[in-house]
Amino acid sequence: MYMLTGALLLMGITGTLLGVIIALFARIFKVDTDPRVELVRELLPGANCGGCGKAGCAAFAKSVVAGENLPSRCPVSSQEQINAIALALGISAGSGVRKRAVVRCGGDMFQTKERLNYNGVCDCNAAAVVAGGPKGCRYGCLGMGSCANVCPFGAIEIVNNLALVHRELCVGCGKCADVCPRHVIALVPADAEIHVYCNSPEKGAEKRKQCKVGCIGCRKCARYSSDQFTISGTLASVNYEAETLPGEEDVEKIQCPTGALLSAREHHRIETHDPNWKKDEK
Amino acid sequence: MSKIRSFKGGMHPEYDGKELTDSCCVIEAPLLEKYYVVLAENAGRPPKPCVAAGDKVRKYQLIAEADGFVSADLHAPTSGTVEGIVDVPGPMGGSVQAVVIVSDGNDHGSAPFDCWEKWQEKSGAELLERIRKAGIVGMGGAAFPSHVKLAVPPGKKVDTLIINGAECEPYLTADHRLMAEYPQKVITGAAVMGKLLDVSNIIIGVEDNKPDAVAALEMASAGTSVRVQLLEVRYPQGAEKQLIYAVTGRSVPPGGLPFDAGCVVQNAGSAAAVSDAVLQGIPLIERIVTVSGEAVRSPGNFKLRIGTPVIEAVKLAGGITEEPGKLILGGPMMGFAQRSFDVPIAKNTSGILLLPPKAALNFSSSPCIRCGRCVEVCPMKLMPCLLCASIEGGRFDLALKDHVMDCLECGACAYVCPSRRPLVQQFRRAKSELRKKR
Amino acid sequence: MLEKMSDNIPDEIKLPTGSKLVLSSSPHVSASESLRKIMLKVIAALLPAVVAGVWLFGFRALAVIAVTVISCVGAEALWCRLVKKSVSGAVGDFSAVVTGVILALNLPAAVPFYVPVIGAFLAIWLGKQLFGGLGSNPFNPAVVARVGLLIALPAAMTIWSPPRGMDKNYPQAETFFGSAMMKKVNAGELDGITCATPLGLMTDTRKILQTEGDRHQAAAARHNFDKVNSPELLKKYFWGIRPGCIGETCVPALLLGLGILLIFRLVNWRVPLAFAGSVFLLSGIVNFFFPGVTPPPLFHLLTGGLLIGAIFMATDMVTSPVTNTGCLIFGIGCGIITTVIRIWGNYPEGVSFAILLMNALVPLIDRLCVRSVFGSRAQNREQLR
Structure with missing residues (x-):
C-alpha cells in the first residue's frame, strides 16, 4: 500500500512539475505569428506540394500575407478556396488558369519497340544517363516511374510501361514535369480534353519505325482547324491558347491516322482496359 | 630500373582478358567504302563542318573546324566524296551528326603540314599550334583536346609531363601494342610536348604487365630526357589523378586539374599522334583499336580510320562466335554499352568489346551487406x-x-x-x- | 597446325545482329564473388567450431545445431511467404543458415529444443526481417536472439553439461560440479549432470567478495579465484574442455575459423584484434592493480564467448563499420563494454550485450569515420601554408 501511494504521489508531483515547466517555457519562448498567416494556411490544402514555388503551404501563406504572391499562385486550391483567401485578406485573388499534367506519349510497351534490354537502376533519370535510356524513341516516356514517385498526390500511375496521369487527382503542381528527364510531361489548362500523345520531333518515317502511335505530322488535324492545332516540323500539338479547345467530337471528325490525337478519356480507357488495342492491327 | 610505384586503393581484376590480344601485332585495316566521322566526339563543343554534300575531299583534308578553344579539328580519313551530314547512333547514346565520306578507293592525299624534322628548333607556340591543327585529342578517355591540356594557364607552374601508358583497363592492349611496336613515336611525341611545356622531367608510366613495351620504350628513350616508370598492375592506375600520385607522389586536390600538381598528363596514343603531326605533318585520322571479347572469333589490334563503323571492325576480327550480350566501346570498366553495331569509332575509342551474355555483369537488386x-x-x-x-x-x-x-x-x-x-x-x-x- | 587453322576459318564470317544487346551502365564485368559465395565461405569458417562442438558435447549438440538451422531457414521462408517476397531468393542466399549456425553455437548443448525454435524466430523475424531483411538490420540477428533468450529464458539458457574429457579427474572438479553433482560423477552416472562455467564461478565468487558478508565464506571465495585460474585449467580451457556453449569453448577451432575468414578476406582483422585485445588489456590492468577483483587477462581471453563473439559475431559485415578506423573503434568499444560487464556487471558474460550496444552505434561510427577524399589532405596542407 505504501509502495502504491508513494508511486502515485511521485508520478503526480513529477507530472505537475513538468507540466508547469512546459507551460512556463511556452510562455517565455512564445513566437508571435501573424494570425492571418495561420488563417491562410488553414485555407490552403496543406499538401506541401511546392507547386507554387515555395517550400510548402506555410511558406506560401507567409508570402501571400506579405503581398509577395497572389492567392491564385496556388495551383492546387479550387477557385472558391482562392476567393476565400482573397476575401479574408481583403486583396485581389489574381487570375490563374488551372493546370493539369499530361504525359505527351502514347508509346506503351505494345506500341513502342523497346529497342534494348536494360539492366540497372529502375529510375528514369538513372536510365537516361546510360546511353540515353533503353527506349527506342529518344523523346518518349521511359516508364520507370520517376514522376509517379515524386507526385505528392499519387496522381501518376505506370501502366504498361507508360506514365498515366489520373486527371481527377492531378492538381497541376508540376513536380513531375520537373523530374522527367525526357521533358515529356507538360502542364496544360485543366479543361483541355484533347491532347497529341507524342513528343518526338523526329521525321515521320523514323518515328514510324519505332512507334505505332507517334504523330507523323500528316497535318490532318491542322487542316481541320488551323486555330486549334499547330504543327512544328513533323509534330502536331494542340494549341492550348485557342479560343475554343477541341472536344471529343472533333477527334472523331479528324480521324488521326496513327491515334496520337486522343481525348484524355479515351487515352485512359485504352491504357487501362485494352492494352492490345492496336496489336492485332499490324 | 626504378622501383615499381602505385597509388593507394584500387584492385586487380581477377581476369583481365589481356592475353587475348596482347601479343597481336597491329594490323592495318583495308580501305572501306564509307566512313562516318562523328562531329560531337569530344568533350567540349562539336566542330563546325566545313564541307557539304557532294564535295570532293582528299585524305587529311579539314572537314570540320574547331568551334572555340575547347574543340578539335576533324580531317578526312580518306579521299572521296562527302555524301552528306547524317544522324548516326552516337557512342554515348542517342544519335549524333556525322560527316559521311564515300571513299573513291584511291586514298589520295598529301601531308597538309610541313614535316619538321628539326622540331627542336621550333618554338613552343608553333608546336602547340601544330598540335591544335592536327586535331589531336586525349585518346584514352574523354577525348579532351590536347592543345587545351597543354596550354598551361597563367599562374600555374608545370614541371612534369606524364605520358599515360598504364592501360589499366582489362581487355585493352591498344596502347600496349602501340608502345611495343612504335616506341619511337611515343618517345618523340613525349619529347615534343616536353619542349612545348619547357619541362625536363618527362615520365612514361607503364604498368608492370607489359615487359615488351617497357623494353622497347627503354631502348628508344636511351639518350633522351624521357624516363620510363614501372607501375604496379592495379586498376585504375591510368586514371589521371592516380597516375600523377603514383609517378610523382603529388595529389591533385578535389575538383582540381593536373596543373594544380604541376603536371600535364597525355595519353601514349596522343603522344604518337603528336609525333606524326610534327615529323610527318599529318593530322590524326587513324588510331589503334583493340577488338576483343570472348564473343569475337579472332581478337586483335587494328589500325582503324576514324569513322569506321563498329561492324566493319568486327568483320576484320573474323566475326563472332556467339551473339554478344554486350557491345562496349572502350574498356569493360569505364566503356559505354552500345545499342547498335553501326556506331562509328571516334578518336577516343580504344577498344571494341563483344562480351557474351554470360560474361557480362548482370546487375541485381540484392541488398547491400556493407561488406566494405x-x-x-x-x-x-x-x-x-x-x-x-x-x-x-x-x-x-x-x-x-x-x-x-x-x-x-x-x-x-x-x-x-x-x-x-x-x-x-x-x-x-x-x-x-x-x-x-x- | 597451319592447315588446321585455315580449316577452322569459315567461308562466311558470322556477324552479330545485336538482338541480345543489353544496355547498362559501366562497369561491364565483375568479380566472381557473390552474396551466396560469401555466406558459404562463412559457413565453411564456422565448420571447425561446429565439429569441435559436436565432438565435445556429443550428438545432443548436433541435434541442437540442426534444429536451430532448420528453424531459422523455416522462419525465413515463412516470413517471405507471409509478406509475399521470393522465398527461394531469400533462403537461397544462405544468410539464414549462417545466422542459425552462429546462434546454435551460442546455445548450451543441454538446452531444451523449444529454445532454439524461439531463438530462430527472434533472430530472423525480430532481428532481421522486421528491419527490412538482409542488409538493413542494425543488430546482428544471432546476437539479438541470444540476448533475447538469455533474458527471457535464463534458466533454460544456463544448463551447462560437462564436455567430453571433463570427469572426476578434471582439475578442481568439485568446484565445477558442486558437492551434490560430484557424488553422481564419482558414481559414474551420466544423466542430468550439470556444472558451472568458469565465468559463472568467477561471478559468484566476486559477488560473495563484494557483499563482504561472512568472513569465512570470503576467504574460501578468494581461494576460488585461484582455483579456476590454474595453468593446468587454462590449458584445458584452450582446448575447449570446459563447460559452456556448443561452439564457444574450443579455441583452436575458432582460430582456424578466423584463419579461413581472413584468407577469404571476409572480415576486417581489426575487429577481432581490437575486441580481444582491449578485453585482454583492460582486464590485465584491473587485475594488476586490484588482483582481488578479477582473474588475470588470460582467463578472460579463454573463457566465455569472447573469441566466438570477436571472430564471428562482431565481425558480421552488415552490423559492423565499413572503414578501418571505424572497425578499430567498434572493436575497442565492444572490448570495453564486455570487460565492464564481466567485472562489475550482474551477468557473468557481456560479449553479446557489448556487440548489441556497439551495433547500435555503427551508423554513428560510420559517419564519424568518413574518409577525406583523395587529394583533400594535400589541399588542406596547401591552405595552411
Whole structure:
C-alpha cells in the first residue's frame, strides 16, 4: 500500500512539475505569428506540394500575407478556396488558369519497340544517363516511374510501361514535369480534353519505325482547324491558347491516322482496359 | 630500373582478358567504302563542318573546324566524296551528326603540314599550334583536346609531363601494342610536348604487365630526357589523378586539374599522334583499336580510320562466335554499352568489346551487406556503399556532402560488389541531378 | 597446325545482329564473388567450431545445431511467404543458415529444443526481417536472439553439461560440479549432470567478495579465484574442455575459423584484434592493480564467448563499420563494454550485450569515420601554408 501511494504521489508531483515547466517555457519562448498567416494556411490544402514555388503551404501563406504572391499562385486550391483567401485578406485573388499534367506519349510497351534490354537502376533519370535510356524513341516516356514517385498526390500511375496521369487527382503542381528527364510531361489548362500523345520531333518515317502511335505530322488535324492545332516540323500539338479547345467530337471528325490525337478519356480507357488495342492491327 | 610505384586503393581484376590480344601485332585495316566521322566526339563543343554534300575531299583534308578553344579539328580519313551530314547512333547514346565520306578507293592525299624534322628548333607556340591543327585529342578517355591540356594557364607552374601508358583497363592492349611496336613515336611525341611545356622531367608510366613495351620504350628513350616508370598492375592506375600520385607522389586536390600538381598528363596514343603531326605533318585520322571479347572469333589490334563503323571492325576480327550480350566501346570498366553495331569509332575509342551474355555483369537488386569492399577499393577514398544509400533515399544533398562529385566513375566499387549493385549508375544519376540543380 | 587453322576459318564470317544487346551502365564485368559465395565461405569458417562442438558435447549438440538451422531457414521462408517476397531468393542466399549456425553455437548443448525454435524466430523475424531483411538490420540477428533468450529464458539458457574429457579427474572438479553433482560423477552416472562455467564461478565468487558478508565464506571465495585460474585449467580451457556453449569453448577451432575468414578476406582483422585485445588489456590492468577483483587477462581471453563473439559475431559485415578506423573503434568499444560487464556487471558474460550496444552505434561510427577524399589532405596542407 505504501509502495502504491508513494508511486502515485511521485508520478503526480513529477507530472505537475513538468507540466508547469512546459507551460512556463511556452510562455517565455512564445513566437508571435501573424494570425492571418495561420488563417491562410488553414485555407490552403496543406499538401506541401511546392507547386507554387515555395517550400510548402506555410511558406506560401507567409508570402501571400506579405503581398509577395497572389492567392491564385496556388495551383492546387479550387477557385472558391482562392476567393476565400482573397476575401479574408481583403486583396485581389489574381487570375490563374488551372493546370493539369499530361504525359505527351502514347508509346506503351505494345506500341513502342523497346529497342534494348536494360539492366540497372529502375529510375528514369538513372536510365537516361546510360546511353540515353533503353527506349527506342529518344523523346518518349521511359516508364520507370520517376514522376509517379515524386507526385505528392499519387496522381501518376505506370501502366504498361507508360506514365498515366489520373486527371481527377492531378492538381497541376508540376513536380513531375520537373523530374522527367525526357521533358515529356507538360502542364496544360485543366479543361483541355484533347491532347497529341507524342513528343518526338523526329521525321515521320523514323518515328514510324519505332512507334505505332507517334504523330507523323500528316497535318490532318491542322487542316481541320488551323486555330486549334499547330504543327512544328513533323509534330502536331494542340494549341492550348485557342479560343475554343477541341472536344471529343472533333477527334472523331479528324480521324488521326496513327491515334496520337486522343481525348484524355479515351487515352485512359485504352491504357487501362485494352492494352492490345492496336496489336492485332499490324 | 626504378622501383615499381602505385597509388593507394584500387584492385586487380581477377581476369583481365589481356592475353587475348596482347601479343597481336597491329594490323592495318583495308580501305572501306564509307566512313562516318562523328562531329560531337569530344568533350567540349562539336566542330563546325566545313564541307557539304557532294564535295570532293582528299585524305587529311579539314572537314570540320574547331568551334572555340575547347574543340578539335576533324580531317578526312580518306579521299572521296562527302555524301552528306547524317544522324548516326552516337557512342554515348542517342544519335549524333556525322560527316559521311564515300571513299573513291584511291586514298589520295598529301601531308597538309610541313614535316619538321628539326622540331627542336621550333618554338613552343608553333608546336602547340601544330598540335591544335592536327586535331589531336586525349585518346584514352574523354577525348579532351590536347592543345587545351597543354596550354598551361597563367599562374600555374608545370614541371612534369606524364605520358599515360598504364592501360589499366582489362581487355585493352591498344596502347600496349602501340608502345611495343612504335616506341619511337611515343618517345618523340613525349619529347615534343616536353619542349612545348619547357619541362625536363618527362615520365612514361607503364604498368608492370607489359615487359615488351617497357623494353622497347627503354631502348628508344636511351639518350633522351624521357624516363620510363614501372607501375604496379592495379586498376585504375591510368586514371589521371592516380597516375600523377603514383609517378610523382603529388595529389591533385578535389575538383582540381593536373596543373594544380604541376603536371600535364597525355595519353601514349596522343603522344604518337603528336609525333606524326610534327615529323610527318599529318593530322590524326587513324588510331589503334583493340577488338576483343570472348564473343569475337579472332581478337586483335587494328589500325582503324576514324569513322569506321563498329561492324566493319568486327568483320576484320573474323566475326563472332556467339551473339554478344554486350557491345562496349572502350574498356569493360569505364566503356559505354552500345545499342547498335553501326556506331562509328571516334578518336577516343580504344577498344571494341563483344562480351557474351554470360560474361557480362548482370546487375541485381540484392541488398547491400556493407561488406566494405567498395570502400577498400575506391581510389578517390569515397564511401560508395553509404553514398549509394543516400542516393537511393533521394538525399542528393547528403551525397554531395560526401563528395559524390569527386567520383571518377572508374567502376572499381561496382566490380567488387558481391551484391552486383549498379553503384556507378547511381553516382552518375546523382551527378547529373546535382548538375541540373546548379 | 597451319592447315588446321585455315580449316577452322569459315567461308562466311558470322556477324552479330545485336538482338541480345543489353544496355547498362559501366562497369561491364565483375568479380566472381557473390552474396551466396560469401555466406558459404562463412559457413565453411564456422565448420571447425561446429565439429569441435559436436565432438565435445556429443550428438545432443548436433541435434541442437540442426534444429536451430532448420528453424531459422523455416522462419525465413515463412516470413517471405507471409509478406509475399521470393522465398527461394531469400533462403537461397544462405544468410539464414549462417545466422542459425552462429546462434546454435551460442546455445548450451543441454538446452531444451523449444529454445532454439524461439531463438530462430527472434533472430530472423525480430532481428532481421522486421528491419527490412538482409542488409538493413542494425543488430546482428544471432546476437539479438541470444540476448533475447538469455533474458527471457535464463534458466533454460544456463544448463551447462560437462564436455567430453571433463570427469572426476578434471582439475578442481568439485568446484565445477558442486558437492551434490560430484557424488553422481564419482558414481559414474551420466544423466542430468550439470556444472558451472568458469565465468559463472568467477561471478559468484566476486559477488560473495563484494557483499563482504561472512568472513569465512570470503576467504574460501578468494581461494576460488585461484582455483579456476590454474595453468593446468587454462590449458584445458584452450582446448575447449570446459563447460559452456556448443561452439564457444574450443579455441583452436575458432582460430582456424578466423584463419579461413581472413584468407577469404571476409572480415576486417581489426575487429577481432581490437575486441580481444582491449578485453585482454583492460582486464590485465584491473587485475594488476586490484588482483582481488578479477582473474588475470588470460582467463578472460579463454573463457566465455569472447573469441566466438570477436571472430564471428562482431565481425558480421552488415552490423559492423565499413572503414578501418571505424572497425578499430567498434572493436575497442565492444572490448570495453564486455570487460565492464564481466567485472562489475550482474551477468557473468557481456560479449553479446557489448556487440548489441556497439551495433547500435555503427551508423554513428560510420559517419564519424568518413574518409577525406583523395587529394583533400594535400589541399588542406596547401591552405595552411
